[in-house]
Amino acid sequence: MSLAYGRHFLAIPGPSVMPDRVLNAMHRGAPNIYEGAIVELVDGLAEDLRRVARSKDAGVAIYTCNGHGAWEAAIANLFNRGDRILTLDCGRFAEGWAQTAQGMGVDAQVVMTGDRGPVPPETLEQLLREDKAHEIKAVMVVQVDTASSACNDIAALRRAIDAAGHPALFMVDCIASLGSERFEFDDWGVDVMVAGSQKGLMTPPGLAFCFVGPKAWEHRGELVSVYWDWRPRIRPEMPYQRFGGTAPTHHLFGLREALTMLLEEEGLENAWARHAAMGDAVRAAVAGWSEGSNDGPMEFNVSDPAYRSNAVTTILTRGFEPRKLRALCESEMNVTLGIGLGRFAQTSFRIGHMGWVNPPMILGVLGAVETALDALEVPHGPGLSAAAASLGKAMRKAA
Numbered sequence: 001m002s003l004a005y006g007r008h009f010l011a012i013p014g015p016s017v018m019p020d021r022v023l024n025a026m027h028r029g030a031p032n033i034y035e036g037a038i039v040e041l042v043d044g045l046a047e048d049l050r051r052v053a054r055s056k057d058a059g060v061a062i063y064t065c066n067g068h069g070a071w072e073a074a075i076a077n078l079f080n081r082g083d084r085i086l087t088l089d090c091g092r093f094a095e096g097w098a099q100t101a102q103g104m105g106v107d108a109q110v111v112m113t114g115d116r117g118p119v120p121p122e123t124l125e126q127l128l129r130e131d132k133a134h135e136i137k138a139v140m141v142v143q144v145d146t147a148s149s150a151c152n153d154i155a156a157l158r159r160a161i162d163a164a165g166h167p168a169l170f171m172v173d174c175i176a177s178l179g180s181e182r183f184e185f186d187d188w189g190v191d192v193m194v195a196g197s198q199k200g201l202m203t204p205p206g207l208a209f210c211f212v213g214p215k216a217w218e219h220r221g222e223l224v225s226v227y228w229d230w231r232p233r234i235r236p237e238m239p240y241q242r243f244g245g246t247a248p249t250h251h252l253f254g255l256r257e258a259l260t261m262l263l264e265e266e267g268l269e270n271a272w273a274r275h276a277a278m279g280d281a282v283r284a285a286v287a288g289w290s291e292g293s294n295d296g297p298m299e300f301n302v303s304d305p306a307y308r309s310n311a312v313t314t315i316l317t318r319g320f321e322p323r324k325l326r327a328l329c330e331s332e333m334n335v336t337l338g339i340g341l342g343r344f345a346q347t348s349f350r351i352g353h354m355g356w357v358n359p360p361m362i363l364g365v366l367g368a369v370e371t372a373l374d375a376l377e378v379p380h381g382p383g384l385s386a387a388a389a390s391l392g393k394a395m396r397k398a399a
């Protein structure tokens with residue numbers, strides 16, 4: 001017998017759960033791609049994506065690819081072979097972006113600042129002060145590192161660049177965080193931001209975005225090729241140029257529905273607040289399970305609560321194999337948890353709580369984890385009831 005029946009729940013940090021409405025919006029025949037409704041739809045999408053990124057006039061290039069493609073696009077448009085750039089990594093993903101740059105012949109230095117907390121702004125300021133000749137062309141960071149689940153203070157990192165009086169471009173990967181965590185492209189002085197469709201934006205994998213501020217628009221790297229060039233995509237002379245070929249029509253229909261849900265129906269700030277409530281519930285459960293001893297069955301990867309992401313939580317385990325926990329959740333309860341990455345691959349798991357998630361979904365996944373802990377006879381404190389109490393408190397505030 002298996003209890004895995006009914007709807008499958010995907011609790012990994014991307015792709016996230018796709019709303020039925022988004023999937024249904026994609027279920028139709030292909031439109032004319034040269035004129036008519038699809039052209040207007042794309043203009044509206046660019047405008048709404050700017051609203052999600054909180055920018056008045058950043059250029060928005062839409063690519064038919066995943067986040068790795070947007071990484072490569074940003075590098076190709078900005079840099080020459082041999083250019084120096086600086087990447088600060090607090091998990092795994094900024095390093096991945098830097099490896100893409102290295103593969104393209106860019107001299108991308110990676111500074112690992114530790115995988116259990118955010119990138120310290122002081123480290124960035126110090127590194128930039130040492131670059132007296134201003135050879136560093138750009139600084140690359142992620143907002144939320146999906147491996148460590150640390151959420152960087154992007155505004156503070158901007159202030160560090162300014163405090164060092166350094167002219168480097170500021171490039172931020174928001175693939176895991178856009179739509180889930182507060183992000184302010186204009187107010188935080190970001191020059192380039194990359195994002196993807198399949199996490200907080202609730203749309204199937206296959207679209208990625210580069211947001212290009214005025215300072216970055218002035219750059220043009222020799223690495224750029226016809227297909228990845230963001231100029232015709234941002235300022236097309238003909239609609240066809242926006243996508244370097246046929247538009248990804250069905251993804252655009254899906255994204256249209258998702259952005260309507262996010263911006264017109266829920267409201268972006270409400271979505272951030274909902275993610276904070278969901279993140280708090282997950283954190284209450286993890287704290288509850290660990291209660292009663294200093295060496296309980298698990299702990300947060302990110303030690304300082306101020307830097308724990310509202311989109312994903314990385315949990316370090318003690319005394320049991322997370323592989324077994326995930327397997328039980330999957331085979332017996334139809335719940336898929338995120339695998340651990342990097343250094344903690346064998347001793348951690350992750351819970352994604354981004355995008356289209358509500359209290360029963362979050363309580364469901366936390367209940368499944370607690371049930372699996374019991375099945376594995378792992379001693380633990382009360383986690384699920386702590387999560388329920390946390391959500392109750394959030395609702396009292398709203399009432």
Ligand SMILES: *Cc1c(COP(=O)(O)O)cnc(C)c1O
Pocket residue numbers: 014066067068069093142144145146173174175176196205
């Ligand atoms: C998911 C993710 C990526 C990679 O995106 P893909 O769509 O898988 O290429 C890059 N950076 C961060 C922070 C991510 O969460």
